[in-house]
Amino acid sequence: MxxxxxxxxxxxxxxxxxxxxxxxxxxxxxxxxxxxxxxxxxxxxxxxxxxxxxxxxxxxxxxxxxxxxxxxxxxxxxxxxxxxxxxxxxxxxxxxxxxxxxxxxxIFEPFQIPSGSMEPTLRVGDFLLVEKYAYGIKDPVFQNTIIETGKQQRGDIIVFKAPPEPSIDYIKRIVGVPGDRIQYNEADRRITLTYAKDGKECSVDCVTKTFSYSEPQADEEFNIIIGQDRSGKPIYSAEHPLKLIERGDVEHEIHWDPLPPNATYMYQDYVSQQNYITEWVVPEGEYFVMGDNRNHSADSRFWGFVPEKNIVGKASYIWLSLDKKQNEWPTGIRFDRLFSKIH
Incomplete structure (x- = not known):
């Protein structure tokens, strides 16, 4: 040799x-x-x-x-x-x-959508470009900000190190920034947001906004996942999720299940909870995130807030989209999604 x-x-x-x-x-x-x-x-x-x-x-x-x-x-x-x-x-x-x-x-880091937690905005098989410089230039190991270039905004879709599993990247949408009070109604699945003042929780002359929603319609492109088989492949029901437009700080599509499940018993870090309504106050230096597939997303409702240090960057573009389902081989390319900007 x-x-x-x-x-x-x-x-x-x-x-x-x-x-x-x-x-x-x-x-x-x-x-x-x-x-x-x-x-x-x-x-x-x-x-x-x-x-x-x-x-x-x-x-x-x-x-x-x-x-x-x-x-x-x-x-x-x-x-x-x-x-x-x-x-x-x-x-x-x-x-x-x-x-x-x-x-x-x-500058940029590639990211692949592994699950349906951001449907219908982002689909399994989407390959994204994540802007690493969107919120600051960080050292690549400890992720300390060297040069600040911008701040996270409500409605931004971010990739971050998951607090419960820091070796895994998650992708969700920012709903609340530091000092915001978020109220989530499990019965009608609506969000009410009381805006922070100067990064702190507001106590006087506060601005409160209840998000509005379009009429839900069955989204026949998708089926609801009800479990997994022994090989880990999802099991789909015959039911379709409901698609509607959520109008808050940004306007975007979301998914609801036809029947709202009660998951409040699994929620974390809330300041109050009664009559299906849960409230959180976002701490300084942290963010409250949710998936657009509201009934099939593990997010801040379940494991808490995202520290700013955990944020990898802002999802900006879809550069490739394979026509596939979770844990299955692709069957083609979704050409209509290529090189599209993420909103």
Whole structure:
């Protein structure tokens, strides 16, 4: 076995071991950490080759040509200070990895919709571009804001590290910002929002808005999931969800089940709850999010608020949409959704 082949095998084994270690620790940025480590390794090799190996090799070749009095062929040059194939290959990856790291860490990050919690706005099989710079430039590991570029707004669709599972990315819509009081009526599924003042809960001269809703209509493009089979594939009922327009801080489509289920017993972090009405007050530096598929979304109602530090970025565009259902293979492409802006 050649040294270069052995080097690659050892590199793969080491990479896999680091991946499993980070996965076991359930860190929120496993892929980014691995990308940084690999970029640093390739960068060190690139610098070593660029500023040490290649200049030394050039000097040795020049001396050999002066000594022999002739120009060496490429084959003869390759015999002088030969460069490791494995090291040279890794060094050549550095510019590409550095570009990907910068792009993914500070500009755009790809995201795939894994479930139906944001239907009908976003569908299973949608591939999104997430603007990493929308709310600030953050360091890629600890996610501390270096430069602030904007603030999260009510109605924004964000990708974030799930508070109950920080190693997993969720996508939801912001309903409340710090200081807002959110009231959710489980009986009629309407939202009432009392707006914050200067980021704090309002107590005097408050502005309160009850969201309005269009007449619900059966959405025959979708079926309601009622469970999963042994392989994990969803089991669909013959019923269709109801589609309607919610008019609050933004206007967008949502889904309701035909019959409103009572899930108030599972709600978390509320300040009051009675007669099917639950209220939350959003703490400073945190956000209240909900899925557009209101009866099939695990969101702030169930596990609490999203810290600002957990926010990855703002979902901006659908660049690809595969015609598929959850945990099933795609059957085509939804061309009408390609390169569409997310609202």
């Amino acid at each position: 050649s040294k270069s082949n052995l080097f690659f095998i050892l590199l793969i084994v080491a990479g896999y071991a680091v991946w499993k270690l980070l996965d076991h620790l359930a860190l929120p940025n496993t892929f980014t950490i691995l990308l940084i480590l690999l970029t640093a390794l390739c960068g060190a090799l690139w610098c070593y080759h660029r500023f040490v190996v290649l200049p030394k090799r050039a000097r040795q070749i020049l001396r050999a040509e002066k000594r022999t009095g002739k120009t060496l062929s490429d084959e003869e040059k390759n015999q002088i200070e030969p460069i490791s194939e494995g090291g040279e290959f890794l060094a050549s990856l550095f510019p590409v990895l550095a570009f990907v790291l910068i792009l993914r860490s500070f």
